[in-house]
Structures are given as C-alpha cells and as structure tokens.
Amino acid sequence: xxxxxxxxxxxxxxxxxxxxxxxxxxxxxxxxxxxxxxxxxxxxxxxxxxxxxxxxxxxxxxxxxxxxxxxxxxxxxxxxxxxxxxxxxxxxxxxxxxxxxxxxxxxxxxxxxxxxxxxxxxxxxxxxxxxxxxxxxxxxxxxxxxxxxxxxxxxxxxxxxxxxxxxxxxxxxxxxxxxxxxxxxxxxxxxxxxxxxxxxxxxxxxxxxxxxxxxxxxxxxxxxxxxxxxxxxxxxxxxxxxxxxxxxxxxxxxxxxxxxxxxxxxxxxxxxxxxxxxxxxxxxx
Amino acid sequence: xxxxxxxxxxxxxxxxxxxxxxxxxxxxxxxxxxxxxxxxxxxxxxxxxxxxxxxxxxxxxxxxxxxxxxxxxxxxxxxxxxxxxxxxxxxxxxxxxxxxxxxxxxxxxxxxxxxxxxxxxxxxxxxxxxxxxxxxxxxxxxxxxxxxxxxxxxxxxxxxxxxxxxxxxxxxxxxxxxxxxxxxxxxxxxxxxxxxxxxxxxxxxxxxxxxxxxxxxxxxxxxxxxxxxxxxxxxxxxxxxxxxxxxxxxxxxxxxxxxxxxxxxxxxxxxxxxxxxxxxxxxxx
Numbered sequence: 001x002x003x004x005x006x007x008x009x010x011x012x013x014x015x016x017x018x019x020x021x022x023x024x025x026x027x028x029x030x031x032x033x034x035x036x037x038x039x040x041x042x043x044x045x046x047x048x049x050x051x052x053x054x055x056x057x058x059x060x061x062x063x064x065x066x067x068x069x070x071x072x073x074x075x076x077x078x079x080x081x082x083x084x085x086x087x088x089x090x091x092x093x094x095x096x097x098x099x100x101x102x103x104x105x106x107x108x109x110x111x112x113x114x115x116x117x118x119x120x121x122x123x124x125x126x127x128x129x130x131x132x133x134x135x136x137x138x139x140x141x142x143x144x145x146x147x148x149x150x151x152x153x154x155x156x157x158x159x160x161x162x163x164x165x166x167x168x169x170x171x172x173x174x175x176x177x178x179x180x181x182x183x184x185x186x187x188x189x190x191x192x193x194x195x196x197x198x199x200x201x202x203x204x205x206x207x208x209x210x211x212x213x214x215x216x217x218x219x220x221x222x223x224x225x226x227x228x229x230x231x232x233x234x235x236x237x238x239x240x241x242x243x244x245x246x247x248x249x250x251x252x253x254x255x256x257x258x259x260x261x262x263x264x265x266x267x268x269x270x271x272x273x274x275x276x277x278x279x280x281x282x283x284x285x
Numbered sequence: 286x287x288x289x290x291x292x293x294x295x296x297x298x299x300x301x302x303x304x305x306x307x308x309x310x311x312x313x314x315x316x317x318x319x320x321x322x323x324x325x326x327x328x329x330x331x332x333x334x335x336x337x338x339x340x341x342x343x344x345x346x347x348x349x350x351x352x353x354x355x356x357x358x359x360x361x362x363x364x365x366x367x368x369x370x371x372x373x374x375x376x377x378x379x380x381x382x383x384x385x386x387x388x389x390x391x392x393x394x395x396x397x398x399x400x401x402x403x404x405x406x407x408x409x410x411x412x413x414x415x416x417x418x419x420x421x422x423x424x425x426x427x428x429x430x431x432x433x434x435x436x437x438x439x440x441x442x443x444x445x446x447x448x449x450x451x452x453x454x455x456x457x458x459x460x461x462x463x464x465x466x467x468x469x470x471x472x473x474x475x476x477x478x479x480x481x482x483x484x485x486x487x488x489x490x491x492x493x494x495x496x497x498x499x500x501x502x503x504x505x506x507x508x509x510x511x512x513x514x515x516x517x518x519x520x521x522x523x524x525x526x527x528x529x530x531x532x533x534x535x536x537x538x539x540x541x542x543x544x545x546x547x548x549x550x551x552x553x554x555x556x557x558x559x560x561x562x563x564x565x566x567x568x569x570x
Contacts, residue, residue: 074570186550186559248563255540256550265471265541274471278533278569285359285565 004083009205010104013128014081017108020216021079024110025065027224028072035071036232042069049270053084064273071231075112076276095200096133104130111277117243118230120144120151124219126212135202136212140219141182141195145246146239151226152193158222159196166211174198184253191253247279254278289368294490295389298413299366302393305501306364309395310350312509313357320356321517327354334555338369349558356516360397361561380485381418389415396562402528403515405429405436406535409504411497420487421497425504426467426480430531431524436511437478443507444481451496459483469538476538532564539563
C-alpha cells in the first residue's frame, strides 16, 4: 500500500489540532505549577499508537497526551489522524460513505477530571471528516459536580460569542444540540450544564475551519480562568463524595450513550484512547 | 384493573427467590459479624419499589436489599416480581411473546463487591419467566481482582456438582455459556474466572425449579467459605488499586454489554435496582 498523502485541507486541519493540543497542554501545565500541595506539579506524558485499517493496511494512528497532577487529577488531550475504508455495514450509516467506503478523519479530544470538586470537569472534541463529503463537527461542555452559576454563564457566554462570530443561528442551534446530546435518560438529567455541539458542518472549508479553530481557542481562553477561580477553594470530604458520585453519572453516559465511545469499543478502536474519558475514580453507592 | 393472581408455579418460584434472599442476607450478615476493624458490622437495608406497566396498569415491583459493611463494601440482593405487557417491538424478541405480549417474571439478583481485594466479588441471578412459554434462566460467576486458583476450582467444582445432579450435559453447556457471555471484547478478556450461565430452561417445571433452587443453594454454600478464607488477609495499597481498576472493567461490562442492564436502562426500569451491580468505588487511571 502506498503512503496516504494528506491534501491541503486535511493537512491544515491536522496541523491545527496538533497545535491546539500543544497550547492546551502548555496552559494546563501552567495551572499545575500554580497548584497547591506537596505533590509535584504534573506534566503530560505522550504515547503514540498506530491503527491497522479494517482492510489490514496501515490506517493512521494518534497520540495520547495524559497528565495526572495535583490540579488535574487526570486529563487527556488526544489527537488522531485515521483513514482507510469503513466496514460495509457501517459505511451505510455515515454521511457520504454509502457508495464509497473510503474515509479520512483527523481530530482532537479533551477530557479533564479535576482534583478539587469545586473545579468543573470539561470536555471538548473537534474533528474534520472526509468521505465523498467533507465536514467539521465537535463541541465543548462544562461538567461541574457542584455547579456555580457564574462559571456556567461565563462558559456559555464565551461559546455564544464564538458562535456569533461565524453564524447568526449557530448558538441557538448548537446550544440546543448540546442539551439534547448530553442527556442521561435513565437518570432524567443532563450530564453537564451545557455548552455547544455541532456536526456535519459542510460547505466552505475556510469558514468552517475558522469556526472550529475558534471553538478550540474559546475553550483555551475560558476554561483555565474557571479553573483558576476555584483551584484553591477549600473542600470537604462530603463535597469530594459528591464529585465522585457525579463521575459515576459521567461514566454511565460515556459507556451507555456516547456514540463515539460505544462505536469505538465495539469496532476495535484504540481502547486506551477511547476510554481516556473515564474518570480516575468514581463512586456508585 | 384486577389484581394479578399468581398461579402455583409462579408462587412457588417467587417464594423460593424471597427465601433465598433471606438466607443469603443472613449468611452475609454473619460474615460481617466475623469481620475485622473498628467499623460496626454491616446490616442489610430494604427498599421496596413499584413498577407501572407499559400499559399504565400496576406491573408488580421489587425489593432491594443493600448492605454497606466492613467485609462487604457493597452488596445488593434484589428480588422482583413483574408482569404486564411487553411493548410490541420488544415482544418480538422474547421467547413466546411474539403473538401475545403478556408476561410475568420473578427473580433474584445478587452482586457483592468486597472490601478486601483478596476476597472475590460475586454475581448470581436466577429467574422464572412466563409468556406463552415458561422457563428458568440464570447463573453465577466469580469475579476476583486477584484470582486464586483454589477459589476458582472450588467455585467451579461446586457448580459442576449442582449441574451434574440435574442433567448430564448441563455443566459442559452452562460453563461454556458463562465464558461466552461474560467476555469484554474491547479488553479481550473475561470479566471473571467463570461459573455457569443458562437460559430458556423449558419443560418440566418441577425439574427446572429444582435445578434453579440448587444453583442458589450452591452459591449459598460455596461463596461464604471463599469469603471466610480471605477476609482477614492483609493487603497493600497496590492490591487495593488493582481491585479498583478491576472494578472499572466490571462496570464497563455491565454498562456496555450486559443485556439486562442496557435493556433496563433504555426502557425505563427501576434505575437504582438495575445499577445496584455497579461497584462502590472504581478507578480508571
């Protein structure tokens, strides 16, 4: 098999996701340096993985960046660039892949579980997909165990501003989509307090790429400020227990409902990278 | 709606499951009395729940018996007796319900997560189902974080003897069925070290009921002996961590693959009773 050659759009998207990863890791390590406690400030460790395609040919791979620190109990910032052919029955369900199963995908996925229960957990994921069609998708949502109205408002205001810079209807659509997606029916509650979720953003590459970059920069701007606001807050054992039980709900959503997780697990994706999202410690009692 | 009246077979099965529940709870409370530590011996707390049927009529209910103790970090012994009509699309998938959606089910479900990582967790579930057909199903499997060959052998030997008392091919079929069912494909490993799993045991009620009773009595005989063997073993922080990570695998199986769990969560069952199986504390790191 010949080497896969990325075209200019694919290369631009991949380059951005890797650059965003580097910026997020640097910002989070700075927060570690500002953290309390005798434990040393955490640092990211990177692990690369390769992916064999369903055809047996090389199918790309990714890099997991994981830090277990004193502010970030566990944070993963994963990037991947994968390509090949979808299995026939799966291809039918994918935008633009029903007649031609070839695909390319590059993206970034961030999940942060925080040591202090007053600091909200966060999730962000953005990606560029290519079949016979090309689109961006992704989102970001805030996941506090102990919600604080000002944090929720600042997070939503930042993403509303990002949306408003790119499409007048983006925020109303993507805010609602987030609420619909991150819902845990069996608990009759949302996983988090909101954010944005978007998919199948097709059409002009430059405009959609700019929006996706803005989503990443917005997370990079707003989330460290929210962390800084609460990372030195005192907390009780009872608040820690509330956080660990909240993480049980988080794990339930990801294992039962999240489409990316269940698809990945059932089709032989990189298990460690897929399950990076699971909390370092969780309670069900 | 008129009250549902159990026939003699239904009443016999329900009575046994409730009696087995009482015997298991008593045996486990005795183990708590023998436990180490300053914490008081645990005692079961019971909580009843009612189930509205999909038709809106009363649909039975159940009782959760949960103990959080010093030997049993968390153990649930749930019984339920439920009846009504399956939703039409679901009825098609159930033995004997395709033409008539009415059903009755009574059963017991036990999951024990233990404080000491040298004491294996255990699962047992047996049930009697009635549609236009009638059958028993269930099983029991041992789930050690730190497997010990003698424990596995004693558990399997006990269930082999129970099987051999009722059908010459039972053990070879039900042992293999257990290995096939309790497998976690994305980890490429079994959830536990084995046991038995059976379903659709139709035909002579008396013989199948006797086998199902024997499965319960076998668990009641063998599991407390394995607990007693290890409950005073010293353990290290590292062994506790191995146990908490193993519980992550246990939660993954139950939330991603277990048919009872995912069906229950997605169709509005009693969430607390369904998720009784989840570990009190688990790690993913």
